[in-house]
Amino acid sequence: MDIFRLLAWLIEAYIFLIMLPYAILSWFRVAYDSPLAKVQLFLYKATEPVLRPVRQIIRPMGGLDFSFMVVILVAEFVLIPVLRG
DSSP states (O other), X not given: OOHHHHHHHHHHHHIIXXXXXXXXXXXXXXXXXXXXXXXXXXXXXXHHHHHHHHHHHSOOBTTXXXXXXXXXXXXXXXXXXXXXX
């Protein structure tokens, strides 16, 4: 396995194991003392460095944050195919 395929695999793992669970969990109100609150905080800290620069370019509109969609689309349709190619 070369380094580019490994990097593509890591990006996909990050999207499916970190970003998507955080996006789904963000739809629900989690109690502060709940065990899920620690999971949500971890996922927030893991996704924020990636999403913050995108949010600076594409601001949330009408309460909807499109930064997740932009990051996932760029990764799935640009980065991963280039790394695998």
